[in-house]
Amino acid sequence: MSASRRSGTTDELGPDEPGPDGPEGSGGSDLLAALLDGMDAALCAFDADGVLTHWNREAERILGWTAEEAVGRHGFAGWAVRSADAEEVEGRLMSAMHAPGRQVHEFALLTKDGGRVLVRTQSAAVRGPDGKPAGVYCAFSEVHAQIDLERSIALSEALFEDASWGVVLVDADLRPAVVNAHAARALGTGRTSLLGRPLGELLAQGVEELESALTHVLAEGAPPAPAEIWVSVRTPEGEKRRCWRSGFLRLASPLAEEPVPLGVGWLFQDVTEAKQGEQEAALLRFRGNQLHRAARAAAECEDPAEAATVHLDFALAGFADHALIDRVAGGALSDAESVGPVRLVRVAGTPSGAPGPSLLAGQAGLPTRYGEGHPALQCVERIGTVRASVGSVSPEQARAWALARQWPPDAVHALCAVLRSRGRTLGVVTFLRGSGRSAFERSDTVYAEDVAVRIAAALDLAGLLGERPD
Incomplete structure (x- = not known):
């Protein structure tokens, strides 16, 4: 046996092999030392007599003993293991020389500065050319590092499975x-x-x-x-x-x-359901605030018709792009009346060009040119809310659809809510959305009906004041 103090390894040579000072022996020793020192695990080896033959840099890092200090010692007794534990530790390590496969043990080793490190070892027999046991190699790592690795692997597997x-x-x-x-x-x-x-x-x-x-x-x-x-x-x-x-x-x-x-x-x-719930709650709060603000602003209007447009303007925010108010020609319809075709007169609406406040109209009293089956007419006939959308069509077809219904050309979704007051139908309020918004949903219907109640009350009051003699 010859030890290389520079590399921290020894090589067992046969009778016909060149010595360590020869080119082949020196190159093999250096290569083995480089391989051992490049390993992430701490490695050491013992010959058949229990003499330490190999000691790599990771073993030096964990215990503090250099290769020059470790190689050539007989076992761990007195320097890397307490004397009281040395016999048991060496017995467990060297038993691997006569056992099949690898053996795993845990025990405490001593560091150079006197501390103790709990390590987990894997040891196995090293056999010579004749197949007989020639020694034992031992790989070891700090238990906490091994446990951390096992936990990391277990966590990774659990994340991808459970x-x-x-x-x-x-x-x-x-x-x-x-x-x-x-x-x-x-x-x-x-x-x-x-x-x-x-x-x-x-x-x-x-x-x-x-x-x-x-x-x-x-x-x-x-x-x-x-x-x-x-x-x-x-x-x-x-x-x-x-x-x-x-x-x-x-x-x-x-x-x-x-x-x-x-x-x-x-x-x-x-988190879709939670986010949708948050959005719906925020929307309800906003719409409730808009109704409150509209009521406060409308209360300051001397003209009830102007108050109706105030309700309309506040309702538009975040809800629709355009809005129209059509009044039943002749005033109002009671449920008991038997009437022919319904005629509607435009009394207010948002500007068709640039955005702005709603404007009163209809002083001439001319009926709108709504065709049969128009959503506003259906709304009056059914005394209920009607929704309509153009669907998936080309921009030219969408424009023609809106113009045919006497709506602004960019309208693609409509919601018509009936105006009811004192058991009578006064007209229809129509909310319109462009292609940048989604179609009206059932939740939008409730809000539109709330606004329609307030507009109807204002229009009914305006009619009563108009009928009253000065």
């Missing part, structure tokens, strides 16, 4: 590399079919915002707080609008000398 939120590992090309079951369901496809596909194939809307966030994380690191991203997911049933509360983590290899990004860990939770 997590109740979506987990996606996105590579540096912004394509899914690993996807858990929850994320696959949220994206409307299978786990394996997602892998390697561009995000644009999975999302109809929101992909630009998501890719921008992923690119930022790759370049700058994780953001300080989660982000809420609205997306439209492509599914066999069509597009589904969802809100995902997302967190991002930049992933880098622990083995690289420089932090080269491997990708991004994207964790998300579907």
Whole structure:
């Protein structure tokens, strides 16, 4: 046996092999030393007599003993293990020489400065050319480091198997590399079919915002707080609008000398219902405030007809682009009256050009040219709210649809609410939206009917004052 104090290794040589000072022996020893020192695990080895033959730099880092101080010692007794524990420790280590496979043990070693380190070892026999045991090699690491590694692996496996939120590992090309079951369901496809596909194939809307966030994380690191991203997911049933509360983590290899990004860990939770609830609550508060403000402003109007336009203007904010008030020709219709075709007279409306306050009209009393089946006429006949939309047509067809109904040319959605007061039908208020807004929904109907009640009361009062002799 010859020890290399520079490399911290010894080599067992056969009778016909060149000595360590020869070119082949020196090169092999240096190569082995370099390999051992490059390992992340602490490594040492003993010959058949229990003499330490190898000791790498990671072992030096953990215990503080250099290779020059360790190689050549007999066992760990008195320097790396307490004397009282030395026999048991060495017996457990050397027993691997006569046992199949690897053996795992945990025990305390001594550091050079007198401290104690709990390590987990894996030891196995080293066999010579004749197949007989020639010694034992031992790899060891601090128990807490091993436990941390096991916990990290267990956490990773749990996230990708059992997590109740979506987990996606996105590579540096912004394509899914690993996807858990929850994320696959949220994206409307299978786990394996997602892998390697561009995000644009999975999302109809929101992909630009998501890719921008992923690119930022790759370049700058994780953001300080989660982000809420609205997306439209492509599914066999069509597009589904969802809100995902997302967190991002930049992933880098622990083995690289420089932090080269491997990708991004994207964790998300579907909060669509909660966000929709928040939006609906905020909308209800806003509309309630608008009704209150409109009532306060209308109370200051001397002319009830002007008060009706005030209610109309306050209702438009965040609700519609245009609004019209049509009054039943002749005043009002009672439910008991048997009447022929209904005629309506325009009494107020928003300007058709630039936005501005509603203007009173209809002094001439000429009826509007509404055709049969017009939504406003249906509203009067049914004494109920009517909604209408142009649907998916070309811009030219949408313009023709609006003009045929005597509405501004940019109108594509309409909601007509009947004006009722004292058990009579006074007319119709029509709210119109352009292509930049969504169609009216049932929740919008309730608000429009609230506004219609206030407008009808103002118009009824205006009619009573007009009938009263001076």
